[in-house]
Amino acid sequence: MQRPPLSTLCATLALLAAWGCSSKSEDTSTPNDVPVICEAPGYAVDTDAIQIDRVRAKLRVPSGDPASGLPVQVCGIDACVPSNADRSGTLNVPLNQKMILPALKYGDGFDYAELAAPLTEDNLDLGELIALPLPPLSAGAKFSKSGAVTSGEVNLQLASNGSVEHDRLSYSDDSELVFRSVAVPVADSPQALPPRFGFELAYGLAPLGTTFCPAANLSLKNTLDWPSGTEVEVFVQGLDVTEKWAPYGSWLQVAEAVVSSDGKRIETTSGGVPILSSIAVRRK
């Protein structure tokens, strides 16, 4: 969804919001341990519904095998229709209805990372999509009230006086409330990670919808060997149609980061991750 003026506004708002309730990586507490209050900025805008007749895609897992039975949703901010890929990974969802800001959300945040590919009247056949299995729950990292939580190449630092709120409706079992991440093949995922953003690294995270107050500091392994001091921008994708933390189906900058002096990590310097979703980064 091309909405440059809105994107700019959203990015500014998000950074300001994140700035207001976050702090630098090396100091995750606030003076005098005063409880931090974080309010979702909200990004809902009035948009007209568009006609969605039929959505098609071919879904496979990174090994190349079909993503048989992969759960998907065709969701606008006003209505959702669930479906599944068939045994060959083919998705063919007849809808014949109007939706506001429709997107195909593939993956479910349980067994697979969830990503959103925006739909337009001219773009209802999405071609090949890569579904990304999340690590098993047994490999997930438990959240503590503060400190680090790590899965794979992604590390989150939670403030000592902050709070973590999970989406208990979706994740009703405590065993599901563990941090998991999977790398997204950026070049092979242009539907969800539009090339115009210039993303170079991306990850699918779970449990979806978990919010952090203040926003969590992020540290990523510098897998692309960017030079020390390289400035980086961090984005989250809006997967929630309430658009409280990010515009639905789009990407919102939430933090700035830099490659550490030893060149091993990419660490946020301002802002942070307010909600677990899919994240992506690009060099400034």
Place this chain on the structure above:
Amino acid sequence: MTRAARSTRQFASVGVLGLSLLACGNNTPKIPPELLASGGCHSPDYPNGPFGTEEGDTLADACFQGFRNPEQVSHNQSTLETIAFADYYDPTGSKGYQLILINTAAVWCSACRSEHEGLPAKNREYGARGLRILSTLFQDARREPATLRDLSTWVETFSSDYATVLDPDYQLGGFASAETAPLNLVVDAHTMKIEKKLLGDQATVLWPFIDASLAQE
């Protein structure tokens, strides 16, 4: 299949559609029997058929297990009640009911969640004018039939102050293509005729319609 057949019988006028929907559905059959209230739903005073699923049709009665006043009770098996559409039928106006808003929701449906964030306020606004809201939760986050735990978390998350029930065998599936959610039906409490049927959270259509309809009463 017997449960499916029971549901389909209730929408006999659209039997072919109902059967096709059941064939496409992905509900598992592992629904606790105590949550299935569709059997034995009978109210002698309910309007006679034919029944249908479109605007102008008479709504067939259906029964569910749920909380009639979720904000007034603890949320467990012992406080579940059988709630029927017939409970809201008010031919003479003696109950003070004018319109019934019947709504479907599922945990996986983020549009449903968004809608429910605003429903308590609408219930307070329009309840005094004769609107009754009955929301049915049919699936969980993994698209399995909704359970008591889902229902309890749902009403607590949204501070629901209107009747909210389980529909694990998706009795209202006959009203919507596939499992599109949410679905909103505005029903005349005096006749049980469907006045408005809306797929999706169409707040800008739904609430002016309800407002205007109540103004005419």
